[in-house]
Amino acid sequence: MISVDSKKKELIGDYKNAGHExxxxxQPVKVKTHDFPGQAEKAIPYGIYDMAANTGWVSIGTDHDTAAFAVASIRRWWQARGRYDYPRARRLMITADGGGSNGYRTRGWKTQxxxxxxxxxLDITVCHLPPGTSKWNKIEHRLFSRITMNWRGRPLTSHEVMLQTIAATTSRxxxxxxxxxxxxxxxTGIRVSDNEIAALPINRHRFHGDWNYTLHPQHPADTATTGSTPDEAMADRLTYxxxxxxxxxxxxxxTRLQLxxxxxxxxxAMEVQREQVLRTRRGHERLVAPGPGAKAKLTYADRVLATVLHLRKIATMDLLGQLFDTTAMTISRAAKDVRPLLDAHGIHIPASTARFRTPADIARFLDLDRIKIKPTG
Structure with missing residues (x-):
C-alpha cells in the first residue's frame, strides 16, 4: 500500500524558505523575498510513501503537475523499488487526495x-480521501512534514541541493x-473522451464508486480479440x-415487488396530474376521449423508476436520459412531477453510496456479462 501526493511547488534559487536554522x-544567508514571472525555476515534488516499508520516493518535476507526471512517478517507484520489494505482488493499493493531478475527477489519472x-x-486499487480530509493522507505527516523540517530556513539554490536535502531526510x-x-x-490540456473512459477496465466499488475503484490489467491482445470498437462496446452495454x-x-x-x-x-395520481397539465394547456375541458394525440416520452412506470434512480443519486440527469433513451430535460421534468407525489405518500428514497458515470459502469456493477444469454446456432 502506498500513499501519494504532490507537494507544494518550490522556487529554485536564492529565495526565502520558511523556518529557522x-x-x-x-552571518545570515541573504535571500530574495519575491520572484517575478519567468525569473525563477520551479520544482514540483511528487511523493510516494510505502506504508509497510516506511520508505519514501520523491520525483522532482520541472514541467507541469499533471496526471501523466503523477503516474510516471509511481511507475518509476515500481520499476526501481516496488517490484523488487514485493516480487509476488498482484495488487497495488493507492491512497490519494480527492483533487489535483491525482484527483478522482481527473480523467487522465484513470487512463494513465x-x-x-x-x-x-497489477490490479491497481485507488482510494481517494473525501474532500477536506487530505491532511489525513499518510504521506503528509510521515514524509512531507519530515522533508519540510529538514530544509527549513535553507534556500533551495539548485535541483541538486533539493535532491540531496530530500535524500538526507530521516526520522526516529x-x-x-x-x-x-x-x-x-x-x-497540459490533454482531453480524454467519454468513449475512452467507458473502455477503461475499471471496477467501481459499491461504497462511493467515484472515490474507490480498481483498474485491472488490459493488454493489447485483449482488445484485439474483442473485435469491437469503444462505440460498439458502449452500444452493447446499452442493449442490456x-x-x-x-x-x-x-x-x-x-425489491422489484416493492417498486x-x-x-x-x-x-x-400521475394520471390526474397529467390531465390537469393538459387542461391548463388547452384552457378548457377535454373535447374527445383520451387516446389520440402524441404519446408521452416516458411511461408512468418509467417516470417513477427514473425519479427513484435520480433520488438515489446514482447517476446524472444526462446519464439517466441516455438510459431511458430521452433527454436530461425530460428526466428532470419527470422527477419534478413525481417527487411531490412521493412526499404526499410519505415515501422517502435514501441516497445510494454508488455513483456511475457511464452505462458501462452500471453494467459492470451489475455484472451483466455474467448473465448474458448467448445466441445459439
Whole structure:
C-alpha cells in the first residue's frame, strides 16, 4: 500500500524558505523575498510513501503537475523499488487526495493508471480521501512534514541541493527517502473522451464508486480479440440495460415487488396530474376521449423508476436520459412531477453510496456479462 501526493511547488534559487536554522551570529544567508514571472525555476515534488516499508520516493518535476507526471512517478517507484520489494505482488493499493493531478475527477489519472496496470499486470486499487480530509493522507505527516523540517530556513539554490536535502531526510522510526529528478515534459490540456473512459477496465466499488475503484490489467491482445470498437462496446452495454435491468434492487434500493407496488400506488395520481397539465394547456375541458394525440416520452412506470434512480443519486440527469433513451430535460421534468407525489405518500428514497458515470459502469456493477444469454446456432 502506498500513499501519494504532490507537494507544494518550490522556487529554485536564492529565495526565502520558511523556518529557522542555526547560523553563526551576524552571518545570515541573504535571500530574495519575491520572484517575478519567468525569473525563477520551479520544482514540483511528487511523493510516494510505502506504508509497510516506511520508505519514501520523491520525483522532482520541472514541467507541469499533471496526471501523466503523477503516474510516471509511481511507475518509476515500481520499476526501481516496488517490484523488487514485493516480487509476488498482484495488487497495488493507492491512497490519494480527492483533487489535483491525482484527483478522482481527473480523467487522465484513470487512463494513465490503466496503462500502468497493463504494463505491470497489477490490479491497481485507488482510494481517494473525501474532500477536506487530505491532511489525513499518510504521506503528509510521515514524509512531507519530515522533508519540510529538514530544509527549513535553507534556500533551495539548485535541483541538486533539493535532491540531496530530500535524500538526507530521516526520522526516529527509520524513514529513508530516495529522490530523483524528472526533466520530462508533461503538457497540459490533454482531453480524454467519454468513449475512452467507458473502455477503461475499471471496477467501481459499491461504497462511493467515484472515490474507490480498481483498474485491472488490459493488454493489447485483449482488445484485439474483442473485435469491437469503444462505440460498439458502449452500444452493447446499452442493449442490456433495459428498464427491467434498471429495476435491479442494487440500483433502486427496494425489491422489484416493492417498486411495482410503488408504481401502482402513484399511477392514478400521475394520471390526474397529467390531465390537469393538459387542461391548463388547452384552457378548457377535454373535447374527445383520451387516446389520440402524441404519446408521452416516458411511461408512468418509467417516470417513477427514473425519479427513484435520480433520488438515489446514482447517476446524472444526462446519464439517466441516455438510459431511458430521452433527454436530461425530460428526466428532470419527470422527477419534478413525481417527487411531490412521493412526499404526499410519505415515501422517502435514501441516497445510494454508488455513483456511475457511464452505462458501462452500471453494467459492470451489475455484472451483466455474467448473465448474458448467448445466441445459439
Amino acid at each position: 542555526w547560523r553563526p551570529a551576524g 493508471l490503466a496503462d500502468l496496470a497493463a504494463e505491470t499486470g 522510526t527509520g524513514l529513508t527517502v530516495h529522490a530523483e529528478l524528472d526533466s520530462g515534459e508533461y503538457p 440495460l433495459t428498464p427491467r435491468t434498471l429495476q435491479h434492487p442494487e440500483l433502486t434500493g427496494m 411495482s407496488q410503488l408504481i401502482d400506488s402513484l399511477t392514478p
